[in-house]
Amino acid sequence: PLRPGVDADAASPGLRPRQRPPSPSASPSPSRPAVVPVLTVTQADVPARVDLTAAGPVDWVHWGLLGADQAVRKRNGSGAIRDEGGRGRRESYSNNPEAYAWRDGAPVGSAGGTTSGLYTCGRGNGFTLAVTADGEPRTVRLYAGLWMARGRLDLRLSTGGPTSTLRMEDPHTQHTAEFTIRFQAPRGAKLLVNWTVEESFGDCGNVGVQAVALR
Structure with missing residues (x-):
């Protein structure tokens, strides 16, 4: 029996639950900052x-x-560049004003300077390409052209965000350009490229593609 005035916890210290120091809260694992689309x-x-x-x-x-x-x-x-098709029948040609060379190709291992490319005629027809993102800044160079047409280049990211449109026109003859596209998007997202005939000024006003390079 307890004596009056004696605290129960003081009388039976062995029965008191042992106080554990508070465990430090686990620090959250560092997360990657969100990729801002560019x-x-x-x-x-x-x-x-x-x-x-x-x-x-x-x-x-x-x-x-x-x-x-x-x-x-x-x-x-890497296989990051994908040909996604597009509207219109494709034809090859071999009188491009610029030449393309390589030393690491397949199935053609090397070329000293080919002037070949593809084109498709008619308003609304063109080429659709995609380049896979990896979360880091990437630079794409698209080598494309047109013949007696106004071409429209539409660029967007599969995840949304900024878009861009450029036009190039030559109603009389041939014109080519190097489009340098810089983009950044989350890994697995895609840069989507559409190069189409916005207006044809002849029987076969067309847009063409020669090459795409990624670094």
Whole structure:
């Protein structure tokens, strides 16, 4: 029996639950900062000779050398550049004003300077390409042209965010350009590229593509 005035906890210290010091709260694992979408494009003249091996250390694709149905790609490239098709019948040609060379291609291992490419005629027809993002800044160089047409280049990211549109026109003859696209998007997202005939000024006003390079 307890004596009056004696605290029960003091009388039986062994029965008192042992106080544990508070455990430190687990610090949250550092999370990657969200990738802010970036998309810009500039236009310049195409060099007389384009070295795709140098321009595309990550990946590159060239069209036209093997006809309309097969492209040459960077051997052991990342595969980030994808040909997504587009409207219109594709035709190959071999009188492009600039030449393209490479030393690391497949199924054609090297080329000293081919002037081949692809084109498609008619308003609303064109090419659709995609480039996979990896979360880091990437630079895409699109080598494209037109004949007696106004071409429209539409760029967007699959995750939304900034978009861009450029137009190029030559109602009388041929014109080519190097479009330099800089973009950044979360890993797995895509840069979507559409190059189409906005207006045809002849029987076969067309847009064409020669190559795409990624670094």
